[in-house]
Amino acid sequence: MPEFWVASGHHLARLDRAGRMVVTDELLLAWLARPEIVPPPEACATERAVHARLRAAPRSAVPSLELAAMKDPDARENWQFFLTLRDRLLQAGTIEEGYAAIMREGLRLPVVFLSQLVQLILRNALDGCDDPQVLRAAECLFRPQRAHVKDGMVLMADEELVALFEADMHASPLMAMFSGGIDSLDVLGGGNEWTYWSRSDAHTMIYNFGGDPEARRGMAKALEAFIRHMLGVEVSVSPQTRVDDVDLRWYVGLDPNGTAIGDALWHGRPLPASLIGVFRLDFADPSKTREDVAGHPVWLLLGLGQDGAVRIKPQNLLAGLPLAEPHLH
Template identity: 75%
Template sequence: MPEFWVASGHHLTRLDRRGRMLVTDELLLAWLARPEILPPTDACATERALHRRLLDRPRAQVPEIEIAAMQDRDAQENWRLFLTLRDRLLQAGTIEDGYAAILREGIRLPVVFLSQLLQLILRNALDGCDDPQTLRAAECFFRPQRAHVKDGTLLLADDELVSLFEAEMHSSPLTAMFSGGLDSLDVLGGGNEWTYWSRSDAHTTVLNFGGDPQARQGMARALEAFMAHMLGVAVTVTPHLRAENIDLRWYVGLDRSGTAIGDALWHGRPAPDAPVGLFELRFADTSAVRADLAGQPVWLILGQDPDGRVRMKPQNLLTGLPLAEPALH
């Protein structure tokens, strides 16, 4: 089976009997090498000494007085956040349980840390997946996308990559013209799926979300895998093209805009925008659902921000479903 998302660090973890990822020293060392944590050249002696100590013992206790002794306040904050993440994961025992605890307890962490956890969890949940459309759709869980319409078709490209193209256009229009910019990216599908494996970490393929049913099916499969892995519930997710004649008894916004669309429809108001994606979720075991909603579908709504960005919030799936028992216990 081809490898994918090597940068996630999945190969640095080990699995427990439930198939969840144990927090290893190797993974912690990889995080200590991230640019958010690596001390800059002008870092104070206290920060450099702490970093060296953790490279030797990644699980070492760090007293607050050591953080407070750092000269740079931003460095203090970065280290407090990283150590909060590390300690919560170590306390929980696995990446998945730690992520659930962070959500349950309302611990506020930078988006970059949460995205790292989500990529790891999805890499584990999708281990063995051989469908590039599913994997490319799953990138939307942990990497914001930029929606744009070309030839009447909605496409999703990696937002960071699009931002780089835009910066190049402003700084060097001639270079941008010859590089091709956004139009130079390959739209996944039509026989080029095999190329995904060699560039999954580059995030250079475009998802034909509006024009290719396989792309929307890929998102449905990614949603199913995420919920099965994190919640232990089997669900079937079916993509729909339009929000017409649906019984909106329960809905979950997959992003902020999707929630706004669902709220408007729930209250009988016109939706502020058309959804980017609409999915019908049904539980295989109706006893897993609240009795008053057993047998009823849950609608998953994905929207986009006014600036065209799609920022998924997968945590909504863990906190917003009408389960008979709390999901994050």
């Protein structure tokens, strides 16, 4: 089975009997090597000492007074975020339960840390998946995308990659012209799926969300896998091409624009953004849902604002589905 998302660090975690990822010292050490955490050359002695101690024993306590002694306020904040994340995950026992607790409690953490957790969770949930369309769609759950319409189709490229191309264009327009920029990237599909495996960590393939039914099927499967793994309920998710008879008895916005669109439809207001994706979610066992929703589908809505950004929030699926009782599998 081809490997994918090696940079997630999933190989540094270990699984418990339920198939959840237990935090290991090796995984914590990998996070301590992140550029947000490694002390820069000008860092104070206290920050360097804390980093060195945690490199030797990544579960060591760091007193608040020691954090307060760091001279750089940004460093203090970064370290506080990291220690909050580490301690919450260790307290929860697994990456999955820790992420759910962080979302449930509304802990404020940098997006980069939360995205790292979602990638780890999806890497575990999709272990053994051999479908690049599913994997590329799943990237959208932990990496923001930049969408644009070409020939009437919505194409998505990794937002970080787009930003790099834009920076290169400003720095060296001539080199950007020769490199081709975003237009030079391959659109996943049509026989090139086998190339995904060698570049899954580079995130360089365009996702043809609007023009390829296989891409939307891939998104549906990725959403199913995340829900099944995190909530322990079987659901079927299917992409919809028509929305004429959608009964918004219950809906979940996959992103902030999708939520705003659902609210506008519910209240009969003009749409605040473009609706680019609609998925129907059905529970295999209706008894798992609230009585007033049992037997009815849940609609998952994806929107697109004027800035072209697509930022899916998988935590909406944990908090927004009409389960009979809130629970984590």
